[in-house]
Amino acid sequence: MDVEAYAKTRKIAVQEIRNAIREEGKRWWDNYFNNFTSKLPWGSVRLRLMELRVECGEEALRQFVNDSHSQPFNSDKRRGMTYADFLLDIDTSIEDAGLDVNRILSLQSEIYIGSKAARRELLGYVFPVFVGLRAKGYNRSPDLTS
Numbered sequence: 001m002d003v004e005a006y007a008k009t010r011k012i013a014v015q016e017i018r019n020a021i022r023e024e025g026k027r028w029w030d031n032y033f034n035n036f037t038s039k040l041p042w043g044s045v046r047l048r049l050m051e052l053r054v055e056c057g058e059e060a061l062r063q064f065v066n067d068s069h070s071q072p073f074n075s076d077k078r079r080g081m082t083y084a085d086f087l088l089d090i091d092t093s094i095e096d097a098g099l100d101v102n103r104i105l106s107l108q109s110e111i112y113i114g115s116k117a118a119r120r121e122l123l124g125y126v127f128p129v130f131v132g133l134r135a136k137g138y139n140r141s142p143d144l145t146s
Helices: 003-033 044-056 058-065 083-096 101-112 116-135 140-144
Strands: none
Touching: 003 116, 003 140, 044 058, 058 083, 083 116, 101 116, 116 140
16 A cells, blocks of 8 residues: 555545535435445445345356446446455455454444444544555545445
C-alpha cells in the first residue's frame, strides 16, 4: 500500500465525514457508508452468493462472479474487473490492514439480529479497509457503497 496515497485518501474521507455529520447529524454513517458492510465477509452480498450456489449450482455462481457487474459510472479500477476479483481485493485489503476476520464475522452476526451499535463498531473497525480501497482507486460510490 502506498502510504502517501493512503494518508491523502484518509484526509479526504475524514473531511467527507465531517461534512456528512454537519449535513445529516447522528445518522451520517448510514448514508456515507450505505451498504459497504454488505461486501465484507458475511455481509449480505456474500450470503447471497452462498444462496446462489445452493439454489442454482456451482456453475451459476461461477458465471455470476466471473462477470464484472460494473456500470459506466464505476471507477476505472472497478470497471471491467470481475466481481470475484473485486471481492478478493476487499479480502486482501482486510488482510493487509491486519484486521481479524473473526471479529468482522462476529459483528456481522450482531448486525443481523438488529444491533445498530455493532454496525457502527464494524464501520469503525473496517475504516482502514475502506480508506485503503479508495486509495487503490475505488470510488466511495458506487464502487464501495452501492
